[in-house]
Amino acid sequence: xxxxFSFSTGRFSGHARRGALLLALGAVGPAAxxxxxxxxxxxxxxxxxxxxxxxxxxxxxxxxxDIVTTHYNxxxxxxxxxxxxxxxxxxxxxxxxxxxxxxxxxxxxxxxxxxLDIVSANGDSNSIGVLLGAAGGSFGAVTLYSxxxxxxxxxxxxxVAVGDVNADGRxxxxxxxxxxxxxxxxxxxxxxxxxxxxxxxxxxxxxxGxxxxxxxxxIxxxxxLDIAVANNTNxxxxxxxxxxxxxxxxxxxxxxxxxxxxxxxxxxxxxxxxxxSVMPFANSAGAIGVLAGQASGFAPLVMYPSGGTLPHTVxxxxxxxxxxLDxxxxxxxxxxxAVLQxxxxxxFVxxxxxxxGPNSNPVGVLLHxxxxxxxLDIVALSYSAVGVFxxxxxxxxxxxxxxxxxxxxxxxxxxxxTVTLPAGAPATHAELLNALGQVVRRPAGSGASxxxxxxxxxxxxxxxxxxxxxxxxxxRVVVE
Numbered sequence: 001x002x003x004x005f006s007f008s009t010g011r012f013s014g015h016a017r018r019g020a021l022l023l024a025l026g027a028v029g030p031a032a033x034x035x036x037x038x039x040x041x042x043x044x045x046x047x048x049x050x051x052x053x054x055x056x057x058x059x060x061x062x063x064x065x066d067i068v069t070t071h072y073n074x075x076x077x078x079x080x081x082x083x084x085x086x087x088x089x090x091x092x093x094x095x096x097x098x099x100x101x102x103x104x105x106x107x108x109x110x111x112x113x114x115x116l117d118i119v120s121a122n123g124d125s126n127s128i129g130v131l132l133g134a135a136g137g138s139f140g141a142v143t144l145y146s147x148x149x150x151x152x153x154x155x156x157x158x159x160v161a162v163g164d165v166n167a168d169g170r171x172x173x174x175x176x177x178x179x180x181x182x183x184x185x186x187x188x189x190x191x192x193x194x195x196x197x198x199x200x201x202x203x204x205x206x207x208x209g210x211x212x213x214x215x216x217x218x219i220x221x222x223x224x225l226d227i228a229v230a231n232n233t234n235x236x237x238x239x240x241x242x243x244x245x246x247x248x249x250x251x252x253x254x255x256x257x258x259x260x261x262x263x264x265x266x267x268x269x270x271x272x273x274x275x276x277s278v279m280p281f282a283n284s285a286g287a288i289g290v291l292a293g294q295a296s297g298f299a300p301l302v303m304y305p306s307g308g309t310l311p312h313t314v315x316x317x318x319x320x321x322x323x324x325l326d327x328x329x330x331x332x333x334x335x336x337x338a339v340l341q342x343x344x345x346x347x348f349v350x351x352x353x354x355x356x357g358p359n360s361n362p363v364g365v366l367l368h369x370x371x372x373x374x375x376l377d378i379v380a381l382s383y384s385a386v387g388v389f390x391x392x393x394x395x396x397x398x399x400x401x402x403x404x405x406x407x408x409x410x411x412x413x414x415x416x417x418t419v420t421l422p423a424g425a426p427a428t429h430a431e432l433l434n435a436l437g438q439v440v441r442r443p444a445g446s447g448a449s450x451x452x453x454x455x456x457x458x459x460x461x462x463x464x465x466x467x468x469x470x471x472x473x474x475x476r477v478v479v480e
Contacts, residue, residue: 035339037389041390042388043080043388044385045080045386046071049076049078051069051070051071052072052103053069053105054386055067055068055105055107059107060136060137061115065368066080067080068118074093076096077096078091080092088388094142095142096131096142097142099124099125100122100127100142100144101122101124101156102123102129103121103158103159105118110132110194111191111192112170113132113192116133117130117133119160121156121158122157123158126146126147127147128173128186129142145173146196148180156178157177157178159212159229160174161214163216165224166244168187168188169458172188174216176214178212182199182201182202183201183227184197184198185199202236202238203231203236203248205251211232212260213260213262214227215263218439221273221442223440224241226238226239229262230278231251234254237251237298250297252275252298253301255301258279258281259289260278261278261312261313261314262278264276266293269324269345270292270293272293272294274290274293276290276314277289277290277301278311278313283303286308287305288303288305288306288311289303304350305350307329307350307353309333311330311338313329318342319376320341321393323467326342326348327339327342327348328340328378330364330365332361332362337353337389338352354378354389356380356387362382365379366378371390375391377390377391405422406466407420411478416452416455417452418450418451419466421449430443430450430465430466431464432452432463433462435460441457462478463476
């Protein structure tokens, strides 16, 4: 089976560019002491290529993450394959179509052949581009799917995400369509094609409320994917319906900060999904906002300084092994990546700044363990390069569970299975994901043993992912 993971973020060029936001929850090590990152290693993407989107995924099946970028000015996606022993090969490029103007990018196995495909939001050609993966991490010619011609350049799709929104087992594409103030949903078809776009109002008000980035996740815990949208002047939430469509948008104020993009994660640790937003112009410098999930809706926005100026994207993950989500954000005008450490209760404090180089203007950031040492590293997209900062934090040898300590039984499971950890294990946060990476169950983990209900799930292979005592563990389970 192909090693599958897909993380993405994106941004647009000039005044029309808007960032996209990555939620990356990766494997981490034990409790950290002395968080730090090494100097940036740079990989060229081409001068004047106008970078926009950034994604990570195992494109050639070697178990290592590869890098995908989009380049607005030259209508290309770029692929940097990881190398044995570390580092990335020189960029290979593929066309997204003449005059397409690609912005954000996502990775998914669109046609079900076991290889990751590239999905690009093409803002200038009002289309979604799909490049099917081929052997060795290469890609075929782009196929374009219209999102509706609305008559003006730079008015087409901005943000893009892939998920099974109608629960038919096929990946669907969801995109914000900037000039039309809507979210477009292109349902996956048998064989890998996409149906014509259905549109839903994003909740964006007025002339200046056009939608930019978006995120997919189960916000209200009903097992269906919902949409969170950055509407410039607010955040819109469209709840998934049993029919596969979406309810009218509920909106949440962003204060004085225009919203570039959003991500979904439980940053407060209360078991509810929160919305994290990127606001490039808030407080005259830029800020990251958190809308804490409530029993119904979201609490008022709380803002945190971005550690620089003009942020456009943010990545979330446990960078220091304390069991809390931290942030890394790009800051365009201060040419740096800032780290904001998660605090008890969900707050954030800036703890470090890492330069990307003079006039580099970073426009994207991701987190992933690139070298297999159990620590999340930083990947940053800048003007003409991708930069990698390896996590060099000093980790203590605190006792913690390992993958060998994790037991699931029965496996295969029918109606339920039991998760067992060593006696005295700390409380856990657990999620059960399907083959598309969607969370289908959030069991109440509580120490050494707990039960996960699987009744009603489609037969297939699922992944149990949990955090316990500063460790992130994963184990596959078959549901029959």
